[in-house]
Amino acid sequence: MLNRDSLDFYKLNGLQKVFYKFLWFITAVPKTALNILKKAFYSVRDFVFKTFSVIRNIVRIFRDGDIYTRISYFIMGFGQFFRKQPLRGILFLAFQLVFILYMLLFGISYLGKLDDLGEVAAVTVINEYGLEVIEYKDNSLQILLYGVLTLFFCLGFIYTWYVNVKQNGVAQTLINKGKLPKNAAEDVRSLADEQYHKTLLALPLAGILIFTVIPLVFMVLVAFTNYDYTHLPPSKLFTWVGLDNFKSLLGVQVADGKFAFTFGEILIWTLIWAFFATFTNYFLGILVAMLINKKGIKFKKVFRTLLIFTIAVPQFVSLLLISKMLANDGAVNGILLQIGVIKENIKWLTDPILARITVILVNIWLGIPYTMLIATGILINIPADLYESARIDGASGIKRFTKITMPYMLFVTGPYLLTTFVGNINNFNVIYLLTGGAPKTTDFTGGAGYTDLLITWLYKLTLTDNDYKMAAVIGIMTFVVVAGISLVVYNLSSSVKNEESFQ
Amino acid sequence: MKTMASSVFKKKKAWNFFVYALLISICSIWLLPFVYLIFQAFRGESSGMVSYILPKEWSLVNFKILFTQTSFLNWYINTVIIALFTAFFQTVIVLSVSYALSRLRFRGRRLLMNMILVLGMFPGFLSMIAVYFILKLIGFTGPGSVPGLILVYIGSSGMGYYVAKGFFDTIPRSLDEAARIDGASRAKVFYKIILPMAKPIIIYTVMMAFIAPWGDYMFASLITFGYEEAYNVAVGLFTFLDREHINNYFTVFCAGGLLVALPITVLFMMLQKYYVEGVTGGAVKG
Structure with a gap:
């Protein structure tokens, strides 16, 4: 395998480079896992040593x-x-x-x-x-x-x-x-x-x-x-x-199959949702920020203020309202019917697949202003001479974006991306106020539906089902997922940052 | 040469025009729900959901219903009280924790920060289930939800120290050191030197703490469960939209939503400078 800083790497074409970067990422995972285990072992050892020294201290003070x-x-x-x-x-x-x-x-x-x-x-x-x-x-x-x-x-x-x-x-x-x-x-x-x-x-x-x-x-x-x-x-x-509850979560007995199935489906959807909710907002937010920041565009402040307006209105008002606008007989379908774009109502929030797409779209509506603000703050800080020299060297607009803007953004917003990802895994408001987890299905247990996340399912298990034991298990599993992702990203991010210095 | 320059100029102009068109359409999509909210709040001819936007008859009847036939005023007062207390205590707590972690060096500081990080990875609702049982023992749920919710919002607020700590980290340490050499205690440095410089972050913290209770549905619905009088605005207005109420209360919901959104939005827009500072400053420093 090629070394990261070997010259041969720079001779490869773009696709091969991506391939190698992916390969490095994969090969770094076991090493990272080993490091984490090692760290865990050391902290346990330190703890034991510390306990012993405390006991020794107690005995010594008594003796003297x-x-x-x-x-x-x-x-x-x-x-x-x-x-x-x-x-x-x-x-x-x-x-x-x-x-x-x-x-x-x-x-x-x-x-x-x-x-x-x-x-x-x-x-x-x-x-x-x-x-x-x-x-x-x-x-x-x-x-x-x-x-x-x-x-x-x-x-x-x-x-x-x-x-x-x-x-x-x-x-x-x-x-x-x-x-x-x-x-x-x-x-x-x-x-x-x-x-x-x-x-x-x-x-x-x-x-x-x-x-x-x-x-x-x-x-x-x-x-x-x-x-x-x-x-x-x-x-x-x-x-x-x-461990019975954990066994039924994993579906060890056939009778628990439905719960295990529901958990698996909801976990996968939670991860898909968190991924799309985070990255669509991220890239589109940067795009909007760049549009507003573009040289020669006037009324920058007006555009920014109009978008900030959406942050100002409490989420529960806007989300509940949008959920009603997107209802089958809601305003959006009504207008689309009137102007003749569609022949029959679009099932924005009642079709399983479409509902999942809709919540991501609405989340874009909700999230772009935040990312726009953060991106604006960072974009302003990128040294202008970087762009100037790139322009003189003949770099196109797209090249300048992928080689200067994005690396810089990613470098600065790495921790922010992780927090947002974790925040989205636990994003109760958007899902619960928008769909309440619907459309429901009899394939799932515990009143769960196709757009339910782990956190909204946890909420339902508690408030409607009084199934506290499984709610607790789901909560622990959420922690395991979040902690696992955070640990891996945190430990890999140092290597990502090293890579940054080569670009 | 001249034609080339003018074609570049034209291209640029066309491009700018395109960007303007895009930005204007983005902004109108973003504002559409709020325009819809206002129109629905003043719709007089019917109170259910309709598939058109412009009301046929403008009236204030929805606001009248809101204050005479529902407990909206109760919910509003509850929320204001909760928000005021939360804003005060949460700010005190957040500033104390972030100052201590940013400026003071003591044993266990790293350990404490790591523990808060790990605790933050548990979904907040999980601990809230148990907090509900604890609050129930002392009568702070159901009818007594207002103090209960205040405790819920301020209880763990020490865990949200990141933005404020990021701000304190940017104040040069030489300032404290100079004051320390002059004989000021660490407490005095905090009150007399750091706090006066921290106005933006104080306003940011107060603002966020004040606004959060207005939009909280998850915790409030658990703590107030079943006691209509004790709801906050989010839980209360949500009940207007369930299946049996929506046909009579949709426009009333919009009126209530407008009354909630209005003060919060005005406050936010007035202080947006501090919000932007807090958000961008926090992101840059992680």
Whole structure:
């Protein structure tokens, strides 16, 4: 195989060059995969090493510790309190008391039920008036939710405990050297200076923990349960089922064939959609930007402002409206009929193939203004002398576009393209507001239709089917797809960038 | 020589004419839905979908129906409250995170950024299912959706720090260093030096945070599920278009859509300079 920078490569014609570039791309994939595995291995190894060093540290501090330090292992904040850091000491002790109280009152019971998510959902009892009433006992949903919260609380406690131990170690060494550890005023001051990142990040990270991390852990766990409409708490229980849901996703049993088929079809369409939605917008947006930027064209600002107008109007208004305009008896068909372009209604959104094309077309309508803006910003930055010298060398307009404009654009917008691609995989609005996933088909399960993406299917599984277990599985699969694509593109993009420097 | 020059000139002129024609047709296609929206909002003779564009009778009846027979005013007030709170808190959070990640160096910074990147690869709706259960426990769903939705929108907003961080990265570090040498704390550098220079990105962040709740259907429909009074405008207006309502409410939907689109569009067009700056700046830096 030819080397990338060998002279022979430059003797080849265009088609052969494309062929070789493709070949390089393919051969780079296993190497990239290996690199990713290697990186994963190293990070696991680092993590293990780190854990060991933390444990060693804990043992060492205890061994070398004085009486205050050692008592702090059991009563948090003890050492701090007697080393003139009363504020820290009180805070640690308060946290420990809250933790113990919580664990005794709720935590332990929830953790204990976590193994089977409850045993009795509801019992019918006779109340004091002799009437039968249902008394709810174990609620699997609450057990799982509180269980996860408790686990995170425990992790937080262990971390705080370690911080407490470490602080004792540090303070003790400082005092042995004849220095004083920080007092409360210095602590507060450092929160505005050396420790300022803690002040800035505390609240946002707490938000991310509560609204993203814990919910995600919970949902990932749900993927391993049988939580669906036949197991809805509080009247029913759900429990762990291991990998069953993933098996039915892959269609291991024949009975799950339909689900596996639907998933496969929707996954493929999601990828096709993301590809076309991203690249049509990208190239057409650049084209429009270049048209507006063209020398000798006046009213640049007017054209740009008119297009920006579409970004300004909330998407749900424009998308819902367009979906009604494109309905079988909608305005578009009405006008086309009136002026005699068509004889019968075009099934814009009800024919399986045409609906898929229509959503991509509408997405172009929606997306071009964004790309136009971004492209304009970059086009202005391309040095004009590049074009000038190319013109003097006799390069045609098309050549200048493929050899200067596009490489430059691709180089700068590489990360943007990836984010847009990922954004399109999860593009709920365009699909749901435009077609709602329709046209539906009985070939698919879970109320899915031909234009449904993974994300809209996930939405339907949750809201209309209450099939939480499969929703969780689909969500995880979406993550796997997105993460896989991102990893490969990210790792390959360095080689792409190297290639750029030759052009 | 002269004829050649004039033919080049003519060719150029023809080409420019073609470009103008193309641009004008593009712009009219792009504006068509909005013209349609306005026409339908003022159509008086019927309220279903029709296959013509120009109304036969102009009237304000749709707006009257909107405010007297539907909960539109409720939805509008809900959305305004949500948008105001979201704009404020989200801006504070985004600015804090992006400043910390751009300017401060601390242990775990890279790890934190990588973790946020990985978390962002999960579909937001997945975590939202669990958030719904959590909010339900404290009564912030259904009738109490307004505070619930505010929490939903601001909860994870620290993950959207990229554009603002890109902006902070472009402010020369020598500025902070000079102030630090003069004895200013890191907090003071942030408030006194960086924030005053960050006006464009602050306006951009406020604007995006304010506009997003107006168009959110996915999260709002989940959190408010089944409680009409608690809907935001997107979920509320969407109900006008389902099968049993569309014949009586299509023009009412258009009227509502117009009332939603109008303030947002005006705001956006007024501040579009900052939007363009944010979007292009973010893209150039990735």
